[in-house]
Amino acid sequence: MSKSFWFILISVCCVSDLVAQKGFIPTFHTGFMYHEAQVKSITDTITEHFDSAVATLYAAPTGGFASGNSGYNELAKVQEFDVDTSYTIEGVLFWFAYKNQQSASTDSSSVDFVFYNMDSSAVINGIGRFVPHTILQSKKVLIADIDTSQYFATGVNVWTFPSFIVYHNYAVGIRFDHLHIKDTLALFSSTDGDPPIPSLSWEYWQGSWNTLLNNWGLDVDLAVFPLVDMSNLSFHEAPFVHGFKLHVYPNPASSFLYVETELEKPASTGMVLYDMQGRIVRNFPEIYLSSGIHTHILSIEGLPAGTYCFTQYINGGSGIGKLIIIE
Numbered sequence: 001m002s003k004s005f006w007f008i009l010i011s012v013c014c015v016s017d018l019v020a021q022k023g024f025i026p027t028f029h030t031g032f033m034y035h036e037a038q039v040k041s042i043t044d045t046i047t048e049h050f051d052s053a054v055a056t057l058y059a060a061p062t063g064g065f066a067s068g069n070s071g072y073n074e075l076a077k078v079q080e081f082d083v084d085t086s087y088t089i090e091g092v093l094f095w096f097a098y099k100n101q102q103s104a105s106t107d108s109s110s111v112d113f114v115f116y117n118m119d120s121s122a123v124i125n126g127i128g129r130f131v132p133h134t135i136l137q138s139k140k141v142l143i144a145d146i147d148t149s150q151y152f153a154t155g156v157n158v159w160t161f162p163s164f165i166v167y168h169n170y171a172v173g174i175r176f177d178h179l180h181i182k183d184t185l186a187l188f189s190s191t192d193g194d195p196p197i198p199s200l201s202w203e204y205w206q207g208s209w210n211t212l213l214n215n216w217g218l219d220v221d222l223a224v225f226p227l228v229d230m231s232n233l234s235f236h237e238a239p240f241v242h243g244f245k246l247h248v249y250p251n252p253a254s255s256f257l258y259v260e261t262e263l264e265k266p267a268s269t270g271m272v273l274y275d276m277q278g279r280i281v282r283n284f285p286e287i288y289l290s291s292g293i294h295t296h297i298l299s300i301e302g303l304p305a306g307t308y309c310f311t312q313y314i315n316g317g318s319g320i321g322k323l324i325i326i327e
Contacts, residue, residue: 022060022072022216055152055188057097058218065098066216067201067223068186069176076204077187077212078116078132078173079222082197083166087228091160091322092172093309095223096148097188103180105144111185112175113139113159118168124199124214131209132171132202137161143183147278156278158309160227160322171202172224188223195221227322243267244314252324255301259312262293267314271298273323274309281308300325 062071092113103109120133139159149155179185189201198219201212213219244267247260261269270286284298308323 022066054191054194055095055097055223056191057186057188058192058216058220064184065186066212066218067189067220068098068174069179069184072205074203074205075177076114076132076173076175076202077222078114078171078202079224080118080132080169080171080200080202081226082200083168083170088163088165089226089228090163091158091227093225093227094157094159094174095152095155095188095225096146096157096185097150097155097223098184098186099143099146099148100184101143102182103143107180108178109143109180109183110140110178111143111146112177113141114173114175115161116171116173118170120209122209124211130169132204136164136170138175140178143179143185145277146185153272153311154278154280156274156309158274158276158278160276160307172226173202173222175204189218189220190223192218192220195219246312246321248310248312248321248323251322252326253300254326255299257298257300257323258295259298260293260295261289261312261314263289263291263314266290269312269314271310271312273300273303274311276307276309286313 058066060066060070060072064070064072067077092115094113101109114135115137116132117134117136118130118132120131121128122131123129124131139161141157141159147155147157174185174187176185195201199211199213201218201220201222202209203212203215205215243264245262249258249260259271263269266289268286268288271282271284272280273282273284275281281303282298282300303325305325305327308325310321310323
């Protein structure tokens with residue numbers, strides 16, 4: 001069941017000299033990554049913007065949050081991703097920090113998960129920038145169906161779609177056009193100043209796109225993580241990501257999985273399997289492995305046919321991917 005978290009607010013901070021429109025209020029609401037760790041390393045998922053981030057939440061003095069809807073009445077919050085080399089994308093993970101639904105179920109309050117092409121332009125602080133414009137994928141989601149949690153493992157919301165190749169920058173996030181005025185929803189963000197590349201989080205406000213850095217004085221990234229298909233690389237060709245490689249096959253699968261892991265150093269590892277509602281359906285025990293390549297067979301018998309998401313935890317980091325089970 002979805003959960004709301006309440007927290008203590010502290011004094012209003014002054015924003016950067018670049019911004020006059022909005023203020024923000026830090027909170028004590030902190031998100032925890034895998035096994036209480038705050039460093040997330042995911043193979044087959046784009047997470048460079050969160051690799052060393054502390055997940056947090058910034059409130060608006062008008063109500064709501066900088067990373068969600070607020071009293072300023074923004075219509076969208078999205079995270080831009082910098083594309084150096086083309087790759088295939090097949091879904092997105094969203095980590096929501098806060099939800100407060102006051103509307104009735106008959107109101108059908110909802111948000112839209114959106115995938116934008118960065119194919120328009122605007123001048124931001126005197127500099128020409130590409131901004132979100134064309135929607136390539138979208139999905140309407142009832143706010144009642146969105147999970148929130150301080151812990152990524154129990155708060156992830158999975159959105160999958162037919163895979164396609166991206167060749168240049170894109171942005172992924174949420175739109176609030178159909179969110180009831182009584183309801184509040186917010187993603188986690190990194191802590192101000194954490195992002196390795198500044199000014200990649202955006203909002204649509206007062207009829208135009210602008211960065212959160214420009215509008216709020218907050219240099220943060222949003223907890224949005226694209227799922228990337230790296231199957232065109234062999235296991236041995238794939239690079240180590242924070243000390244490990246991961247390959248799960250067959251995919252689709254029916255009764256069992258081979259999990260192939262290569263470690264640069266000895267590590268503890270375990271695996272969890274989620275359904276598309278973010279519910280844990282299998283939790284495989286943690287074991288300790290030496291460095292090198294290891295292959296294990298895991299049973300998935302008894303699980304209904306459908307699409308799932310797996311997470312392999314390795315010393316505080318993890319590998320995440322999509323799994324299809326067939327009968």
